[in-house]
Amino acid sequence: MVQSIVSDSHERVLNAAERLFSERGYTAVKLRDIADALGIRQASLYHHAPGGKEQLFVDVTERSMERHRVGMEQAISQSRPDDLREQLRAAARWLLSQPPINLSRMNLSDMPAIAPSHAQRLKAAAARALLAPLEAIYQAAIDRGEIRSVYPHLMAGMFLSVIEGVQQGAPHAPVSKQEMADDVIDILLKGMYQR
Amino acid sequence: MVQSIVSDSHERVLNAAERLFSERGYTAVKLRDIADALGIRQASLYHHAPGGKEQLFVDVTERSMERHRVGMEQAISQSRPDDLREQLRAAARWLLSQPPINLSRMNLSDMPAIAPSHAQRLKAAAARALLAPLEAIYQAAIDRGEIRSVYPHLMAGMFLSVIEGVQQGAPHAPVSKQEMADDVIDILLKGMYQR
DNA sequence: GTCTATACGCTGATAGAC
DNA sequence: GTCTATCAGCGTATAGAC
Structure with a gap:
């Protein structure tokens, strides 16, 4: 299969579309924008995405979510069990390596x-890929007594909001995204109060 | 001034536009949507907003931000000084009383x-209305030794992300938004770890 | 102050040449 | 696989009657 080296032209279209959709959202992105990013004409997109704009959006979003599901589960399973901090750091590292999700x-x-x-x-x-894995590690941490009882669903949403904030509010900061994420995770776990 | 009772028709237009813009964003909202919400025709909007869509967006956003600036500063100044928790709770109460901001x-x-x-x-x-007041109370709390040293700008962004998450992720929760916000503020201050 | 009618540009989409 | 040409529909905006 000479075709599927790494990024055949179909993949390139999906990648460009994903970056734009994930940054600006469905309505704000015009097919023209995606074509421009690829250096081709708007009409030429229909060779790679015959289903049109909405189908393209659905395809890239499902592909993105499936990749996140795998990425999140791997990040977590490759961390030490019974260590919520390390699991959250790994999840953050994964999320920061990807186009932002809002x-x-x-x-x-x-x-x-x-x-x-x-x-x-x-x-x-999205629920399967992002919320479920986080909810699971929070619930496990509660069950083994590592953290006090919190709403796992609320905590998962909070974590995602916060990492997304790091991802896009980063430019103004004096440190790297990963450092910011680590700081933020420390605060979630230990709080801001003086010890 | 019989005209400016509470909500003359100009205000009603701004209010409808603000709610829609703040929920769905600029490009996703069509003038038709705003007109529908008011029970009038799209063209009739131009009587109240002669500047067109973009000007309307700028107007409602500036009005919203100015209201937030005042609301945030009041919420904070009416809280006990030297009590970050109470200040954050008041800020959250204010934010949750308003249309969501993303x-x-x-x-x-x-x-x-x-x-x-x-x-x-x-x-x-937006920076003046939302970030600056929060950064100020974080900085003050650091200066008086209430909390450990954190980046006020990062913490302000984090707080806003989190409250916005509460505001829109609320439907699934078994408790009120304000309770969720209070829980989340407790976690930011005290952390999740068991005492 | 709201309406109908309509002009106009932009966007998504199709057809067919190369 | 990419292009040009073109269309239909939508969304913004204007004109003018009521």
Whole structure:
């Protein structure tokens, strides 16, 4: 299969589309923008994405979520068990290596703009890929007494919000994203109060 | 001034526009949506907002940010000084009483879609209204030794992300938004670890 | 102050040459 | 696989009647 070296042209289209969609959202990205990023004409996109804009968005989002599901689960399973801090750091490292995800924008802006059945599928994929793995490690940490009792779902959403904030608020900071994420995880675990 | 009772028709337009823009963002909201929310025709909007869509967006966003600046400063100044927890709770109460704000979406999606000069003004207004007051109370808490040394700017962004997450992730929770916000503030201050 | 009608540009999409 | 040409529909905006 000479075709699937690393990034055949179909992959290049998906990658460009994913970066733009994940940064600006569905409605703000025009097919023209994606074509420009690839150095081709808007109409030429239809050779690689015959389904049109909405289908392209669904495809890249599902691909992204599946990659995140695997990435998150690997990051967590490769960390020491019974160490929430290390698990969260690994999850943060994974998330920061990827294009940013804004779940809030996805839910409020992107989903209403596509077919309800598509929206439902993407929401489910996001829950599986991002929320579920985090909820699981929080629940496990509660069960073994490492942390006090908190709502795992709330904590998972909080973690994702915060990492996303790090990812995009980073430019102004004097330190790297990963350092910021580590600091933030420390605060979530130990708090801000003086010891 | 019989005109300015509470909500003359100009205000009603701004309010409807603000709610929609703040939820879905600039590009996802069509003037038609705002008109529908008001029960009028799209063209009739131009009587109240002769400047068109972009100007309307700038107007409502500046109005919103100015209101937030006052609301945040009041919430904080009416709290006990030297008590970061109470100040954060008051700030959260204020934020949760308002239409949601997604700074990340504003920066990545909305701003690129409007004139650069407009974008610059709105970003500055958001920094003044939301980030600055929070940075100030964090810095003060550090100075008086209430909390350990953290980056106030990072903490301010983190707080806003988290409250916004509470605001929109609330439906699934068994408790009120304010309770969730209080829990989250407790975690930021005390951490998740068992005492 | 709201309406209908309409102009206009932009965007998504199709057809067919190369 | 990419192009040019073109279309249909949508969204913004304007004109003018009521």
